[in-house]
Amino acid sequence: MSAQAVEATTTEVVDLGVTPLRELNQRLHDLATAPGPRRWRVLNPNGVHALACGLDVEVEVDVDGHVGYYCAGMNKRATVRVHGNAGTGVAENMMSGRVVVDGNASQSAAATAHGGLLVVHGDAAARCGISMKGVDIVVRGSVGHLSAFMAQTGCLVVCGDAGDALGDSIYEARIYVAGEVAGLGADCVEKELRDDHVAHVRRLLSEAGIDDVDPARFRRFGSARTLYNFHVDHAAAY
């Protein structure tokens, strides 16, 4: 692993088979107020919950293996890459920064997240982007049912298929899907894909490092703005 230290900064390697999770998280939190390594590699995560949660510093954390619930929750500024699968609520309530999952993400990925970018290279399960509030999400595979439920703003890009009830009760978030959509939720409708939308998808795919999916293949979905609790006079508030 020391071979990772190819740049001026060295990589701090932490083995969770040896180091307690709380100690690792505390050391990552301490970087917000004190100098320390800017590149970290975490070994043997073995599905632990709340790994690299609440970071608030420009730091890169690579995790070798599968993680449990709420990995990189509340993330600010940090880049967290999971070289494996992620459990429920990866990047939940992320504010900024970037979270990348090489494998699959379980339900509620990027739930309520306000900003930053979540990239899932496998599939994301049910409720991906539920109540999202500004995050951008790019899923290389498919998403499960009730994705973008009550999504307020931000963008969900799905290169594969979407499960049932996509965008149920959606506010002003944008959804782009390249594959099949099993069904749309209440007040979610398909909308015209114009040039500026294609450019938007192209930019997000590029940021996600996905260069073999044609942005013109996507369909766009969003709010019909007819739900009983939606009032168009308030559209600017979102």
Add this chain to the structure above:
Amino acid sequence: MCGIVGLFAKSTDVEEQLGEHLGAMLVQLGDRGPDSAGVAVYRDPAPPGATKLVLFSADPREHWEALVDELARVFGDAGELFVRASHAVVTLDAEAGEIEAWLARVRPDVCVMSAGRVIEIYKETGRPEQFAARFELGDIRGTHALGHTRMATESRVTTDGSHPFAAGLDLCLVHNGSLSNHNRLRQALRREGMAFRTENDTEVAAAYLAWRLREGASLRAALEGCLDDLDGFYTFLVGTADGFAVLRDPIACKPAVLAETDDWVAMASEWRAIAVLPGAADARAWEPQPGVVYSWESAKV
């Protein structure tokens, strides 16, 4: 909460260490269910025509030898008595129904935890690490097994209310979730002649499966019937003589992870329970789709 684990051996190495692996998996999910723990292990088939039963007595001084002598005198003994903590394994040369009817009449205080040719169910209140040590899971070999750690929501914390629940011969169920129509369904199943020992929701789901199978449904059809007839949240893991099956409710509120290598198939509520298995890091892992029945069976049958 509640935690579920299942392990299906595809190699003799894993069969040899089945109980040890299962115990390690259970302990990982202690935080999901600290109230009670239980396992169903499939192993050591009874001779043809004979029935293997696991009996439970709440009396720590239960004189198992005397009870088994009496049972052997009535039914003919077909295997040695084996006592494991508060449970005893008894193999008799008779059909399960006859033995259970006799026990209900003569020793109603003794519970039949499981009956069949291969199944053995053990369950108790307490944390899974205590359970694994007390029941010496590390010594248990078998072809496949499932387990449960309970955080009670619907009914009392008792041995009877722990999982797995037997759902017929060699059949059992563990459950993460809660059912909301179990009282009404219990009434309906009582009218169909099904018996209940607890107020537990999972016991109703087990009885529902047993009833559907009794009426001629396949296991897959019985499980798919749950999607229509059960209201509530569930991830089910069902053990059969030959393997196990997984079903999540259509909303998929409760978690489930499946993983497979050349040596085993595993199911758990969370990855951390699978991570303790040999070769887990390189396993193919995925999340089962809601409302879809997944099943594994041994090639022998």
